[in-house]
Amino acid sequence: MVGWLLALGAVIGLGFSLAGSFEDSSSIPGSPAQTALDRMDRHFPSPDTQSAQIVFRAPPGQRLTDPGLRKPLAATLAATGDVRGVAEVGDPVEEGAVSEDGRTAVAEVAFTTKEDEDVPAGTLDAVRAAGAHAERAGLVTIYGGDAFEESTSPFGPAEMVGLGVALVILVITFGSLVAAGLPLVTAVLGVVGTMAAMTGLATVVGVTDSAPTLSIMLGLAVGIDYALFIVSRHRAQLAAGMPVARSVAEANATAGSAVVFAGATVVIALAGLSVAGVPMLTSMGLASAGAVAMAVVLALGLLPAVMGMAGTRLTPRPGKDRPAGHGDRTPGARRVPGLLRLPLRVVGRLSSVAARTAGRGRTPGSDGRTGRTATHGGRVTLGERWTAGVLRRPVRTLVLGTLLLAALALPATQLRLAVTDEGNSPTGTSARQAYDVIGDAFGPGANGPLVVLVEADDPAAVGTAATDVRAGLHDVDGIADIGDVDTAEDGTAARIRIIPSTGPRTEETSALVSRLRTEARRAAEAGGAHAAVTGMTAVSIDVSEKLGGALVPFAIVVVGLSLLLLMIAFRSVAVPVKATIGFLLSVGAAFGATVAVFQWGWAAGLLGVSGEGPVPSFMPIIVMAVLFGLAMDYEVFLVSAVREDYVRHGDARAAVLAGARNAARVVTSAALIMVSVFIGFLFSHDADIMPIAFALAFGVLVDAFLVRMTLVPAALALLGDRAWWLPRRLDRLLPHLDVEGGNRRTPDAAPQDPVRTPAPVSR
Template sequence: MATFLYRLGKGAYRRAWLVIAIWVAIAAAVGAGAYQLAEETDPSFSLPGTESQEAFDLIEERFPDYAADGAKANVVFAVDEGEDITAPENAEIVRETLASLQESPNLASLTDPFETQMIAPDKSLAVATVGYDEPGFSLPSEATDALEDAAEQAADQGMRVEIGGDALVAPPEMGSSEIIGLVVAAVVLVVTFGAFVAAGLPILTAVLGVGLSTAAIAAATAFLDVNESTGTLASMLGLAVGIDYALFILFRYRSELTEETVGDHGGRAEAIGKANGTAGGAVVFAGTIVAIALLGLAVVGIPFLTTMAAAAAATIVLAVLIAVTLLPALARLVGRRIVSEKRLRRRSEERTPAGGRWAGFITRRPVVMGLLALVSLAAIAVPATDLELALPDDGSASEESSQRQAYDMIADAFGPGYNGSLMLVGDMGEASDPEQVYGMLQQTLSEVDGIENVGMPRPNAPDSDTMIAMVVPSSGPADQETADLVHDLRETLGEAESGEWSVTGQTAVNIDISQRILDSLLPYLAIVVGLAFLLLMIVFRSLLVPLAATVGFLLSVFAAFGALVAVFQWGWGASLFGVDQPGPIMSVMPIILVGIVFGLAMDYQIFLVTRIREAFVHGEDPVKAIVTGFSLTARVVVAAALIMVSVFAAFMLSDMEMIAPIGFGLAAAVLFDAFVVRMTLMPAFLALTGKAAWWLPAWLDRVLPKVDVEGERLAERLDAESGGGESEPELVGARK
């Protein structure tokens, strides 16, 4: 692999304009495809193979006019304290508002609160439900404008009106998070390289990768159901790894340059080839690991999660391809401006770099620093033991929003369960009388705890062989009591006298999604941990190093979980991190976090520890090898980690409920993994274990495939071609 990448980098450098033209053509083709094919994203969550989804499918078949998955709006009409919503003048305002909604586009259903008795016991408010035949993000502006105009008309007449549900959920604003992340990354890159030209190349390639992936995802909406968070997650990862991967290769390229080669075209071509064959190999290996871990999320069996993971994996692969092909070509264009002779002279006179001094500090007191790192991570991980999973609803929205106001008003007036009603769907097998079915349900469910109300069944027309009945829980949508009620209902209705009953509704779907993810988390974690151990064993030809790296990965993940629970669930520092309403962690967070952090953790492990291994193999004692490895790589790893943390943290400003906690969790995980695990715990472990850290049974060494990740065999070949034989003891890419 190293030899191929060496030739690829050298060839891209020599044929720079051809490579650039190819990428421009690709960008133009993908952009044209996005322009022609892009459609609306899909905000809905579906879960094939579950009872709730099968019930939705039955509703779609038997109730063609019933939009079970369409947007809903709860319109709450409230009067001042002491007034009566049923008073003639107030009731007239409500009815006028509902009449104006009758002509609303995409209207599927509209309830009159005076007919459904959705009147608060103290008669302070009434709730009308508006149903649409399209999901919230797919509703045309004419439909949402009509809803808002009707509410304003009532408000103009002195009535308070709040609108909950998902009908008015606005598409997220894009761009600000990416810009903030890029600005911080630019500052870090300028400090790292000391040159604006060199700092600009990783940003340029990362932006191109994100632009291509975003356009490709937009084009894919014509063929696939793409969740609205898919593009944002891909952008987040694309920016972070795109900048980091280019940074690793560019930093190695600059380390290959000398005062003689920087002014020589052939010397620069050779230097970029070596950088591509060494650091580029690590980039390819690390990117492959991230992509595999993301694609592994398909085993969970949730379509929107699979689509998100596939898009993110494709973005990672694209970032790798750009780094090993376009970056060498762009290096040709900037030429000598990549580094100045003055900086090269200063580098050659530099004493032990800060990374080497840090490693020396750790190796002189490995027990103390190792224990300090372990105790710190364990303490941060403690809140993870209280992890609760759920999907967001209006109850997690900002307290100032209309959705949250409507949610709270309904909960106060009717109980929290009215915000998350459950839907019973009965396949009766023959025409049935709703009154008789209602009596059967009342009797069957009389012993089930947690039910506030059972509604009158609605038959399908004209067959009346399928019934829909609403059940109002006593608890809120995200409460554990509601999840228990769903399970109790399914068990009890499985023994019903007539019909085959299912429990569904958005609340039940959310509960099923959370349960499936929770059931899949430990098996997926086991697969990821096993894969990490195997791949690292192949790279490092060791048993203890992969073991320590894998344990470190687990520590980083659990510490990130702990930080998530403390901030987003418990509310510690909620205002500082922009958390409007603490509550259960989004269901998809843990498994996404595991998949992404696994790959990112391997990046830093590979770039740091391979250099340590090279120094050890070349004859240095184990402790000195740690200092040498850190001297060569710590600076670029610190820069890469700071960039990644900054990019992820910037996405906490997103107004998308799924993206903000993902940004926080990833930023925390990278912070813990890079600075606590890889740069503190790992050198302490290597110093304590000494030569034993690099031991591998001979039979296992013969069985494991040889992967030249850091270009060791490439260096031997180039050294032999130059006539150096075995006399050149320096590390690959070491400063000369």
């Protein structure tokens, strides 16, 4: 343990000492809009500095040009220009940045701070204080733009609540604070190490600012779950009388092998996000894959050392679901605090009631064929009772469950994608207020202007072509305003500013960009020039189209990977097929629920969603990658328990009940922990993370309880022995993978040295 802590300390110290800054980038190198934007920056170079906007709004019935308001406005602009760190302040009245009703104006502010640096807080406070002249005259002043954008911490109070809920679930699962604390500690250490490594790597490679939050969310979720699987196996073996050192090794050989398989699927899926060719998505995928890999490494390396040091204090109390290791209290462990006894008692009582309801009408746990009873420790678990109820009516369960998932997935057909902007910020932030006021006063398109860039080697051709392009744009639908032709100093380029009549995240604006590209190119080529549509709105539209186009190919890769991995793991054709179908249903349900909340506004206020509209363009592909890995986790831990019993006894129906006995409560606890962690990040008010967190929480909830715990047992019961059939030729072609460590060689079975006999294992 000391060695692992020293290694982590070195990573953390080195990472934070070389700390770099994260990037705010959502572009695609080589896309039409990004290429045109890079060329425009060369023709029209702008200062490499931070900028902001000050929005002034006059009281009802007054205009900013009135003498009583014009003077305070000018005084505020002058005071702002005198602030140390401010390079320039524009006058909206002189520059024509005043709305038609005269009530709203926007002043541009340029700072001396570099674009990739943060403006000092003192400078921003001084700019706000300079607005006192306007505010005393009754003007409303709102400060927006990049400089005033409020940065959100990747981990805050909402996420702490999620961890607290996860701790409560662990206490309920283990009945011991010592056992409950182990998964939490290793997960937190893994996240800290990942963040340190990511911060250090940001000095040499580009890391998007959304990557840390996603990495923390996934690192905590899988870190807790992977440690939970290993600790549960260790406690079950201790309850059976196995010595501590031997049990730790056995737990790593069995549950640890499954953790490696499950973690590898998540890492592969996340790393596969780089095939989309979007740097932001690549950064998020690789950073999250690193967090998952760190969780696996610590679960296999640090956790065994800690379990060994805990010794027999992790042994469950006799008579409490011993083989599963749940609901037990260790003799040497601390008792559950008094504040937790009542909620634990209530949860236990509700579980008993639910169990009696699910198992009504037949002797629970009996397979009805061999007489074997799926009980242990003298009690029947809730998982067994639930599975017994499913097996009584497998056809009805399968049909109704599939129809329910299909209904939940139906809204996914209306899924709309866009890159987030200030319109996705919480309503209480100044950036969102400025966005809304500008949209109301100048039209929604003012928040997302477009630019038509005209280029030619001959300056005369540029002027003629730009004039022709501007004249032709008057016939294009969807344009609210067309600016004048702005010619570059060298005369080889000109630009025309376009204000759409719709907002930047609407389908109408996307269609307008397509029409502008066609019309502008036709008019420019007629004059011997070249034209392109650019601007941040056009860049965002290209990103969304790129990611939307990559979703189907990525889904095909994920489905193929799912079939291959599960076929190798379980030596079956039916199991991978039904697992993949279940995964697709879970993904569809997650997307459908996301559309209902974030686009239609269902329960949006309750969940803290500040506005309705398209979801982030990278959400579907990230959710698909992560949910694929998590769904395979639950499939492996549940179905491997079923297969183990089937191989041993040869009774397919009884094996399903045995699998529920051995894995259901662990899978249930793992899923609830995942959901609690994701829900914590849902309330982070990060517009890029909230839809991802919600979709993952809903998807895990549906996949674990409706698909894996309900539809999978029903399908296995209907398939019977056919579930484990694999053609001989395919069996020879597929590599053999020991997922649960079943081919391990125990110390008792190891060949003894003829010269030196090993010491016997103590019992």
